[in-house]
Amino acid sequence: MQLSGKVALVTGAAQGLGKGCAEAILERGAKVALLDTNESAGQETAADFALKYGADRCTFILCDVTAKDQLEGAFQKVVDHFGGLDLVVNNAGILNEVQWEKCIDVNLVSVVRGCHLGLRYMGKQNGGNGGLIINMSSVAGLYAFPSPVYATTKAGVVGLTRSLGMDYKLGRDCVRVNALCPSFTTTAILADPEVPEDQYQHMKDMLERGGGLMQIPDVVKGLAKLLDEDDKNGAVLEVTVQGMKYHGDESGPWDRESGTHQPNLCIA
């Protein structure tokens, strides 16, 4: 996707992976709205970006993605402020197995809503120009993971992305939907997860066996790949210290007999 002059909205963009993604999008010439509940970090990030990329190219919007009115209001603010919308990164997420309903609300319900809003504002059938949605899932959405509710939310994001990314609807809305699945990356989410001790110890063991931590720029390379590959729709990209690979190339039962696989290719 050519991003110069385009408009992006990134949730959970005050820090961590969301901030890293927002900066990569700014570097490619787009304007970016940063949404987050953390007002001080969000304002600080926006001020930093304004200095580097220009005050007219970045804005912070205080928004709790789990509050329907706030998320809807934020999408409208972005369109009013920048005059359109071309790219949505549904990134905000938490790991909390204790307050597990909240974990589902932030990581899955809000991503569903963010996709619906992306389709509403970017969908050609609604007067938009088409666009791209990138959902932040996790390797925990692809393989067994010691925090089951977190894993469920991330697997849900994979299913949502694949299904919204089916090509039968692309001719109508011209909005592609892809997902990024990183492994453990150094951000604040690792610092103090609300998980029982046995889950935490098992994660540390997995981290060691998996080759250790990634850094934010490693994950941003995955985002860049999804931004560059315009033929991808419904694609799910795993990003780990071992490299990157797409998931989901097996045929479903409807294609198995013919031996054909219908790839989700962009026809827009």
Ligand SMILES: NC(=O)c1ccc[n+]([C@@H]2O[C@H](COP(=O)([O-])OP(=O)(O)OC[C@H]3O[C@@H](n4cnc5c(N)ncnc54)[C@H](O)[C@@H]3O)[C@@H](O)[C@H]2O)c1
């Ligand atoms: N760091 C990792 O190892 C890792 C690996 C795979 C996937 N992820 C996913 O990446 C995403 C970003 O996480 P991160 O690692 O950068 O963590 P982080 O804690 O540094 O960043 C998360 C951001 O989301 C914001 N946020 C949380 N709840 C929110 C809400 N209700 N509304 C708006 N903003 C909210 C936080 O304030 C924070 O700025 C999450 O979806 C996470 O599940 C992280």
Ligand SMILES: CCCCC[C@H](O)/C=C/C=C\C/C=C\C/C=C\CCCC(=O)O
């Ligand atoms: C195998 C799946 C990896 C997915 C990562 C997942 O999306 C996010 C996890 C968030 C929190 C995990 C919490 C703790 C990890 C355990 C140890 C971290 C040690 C950190 C360090 O040594 O600095």
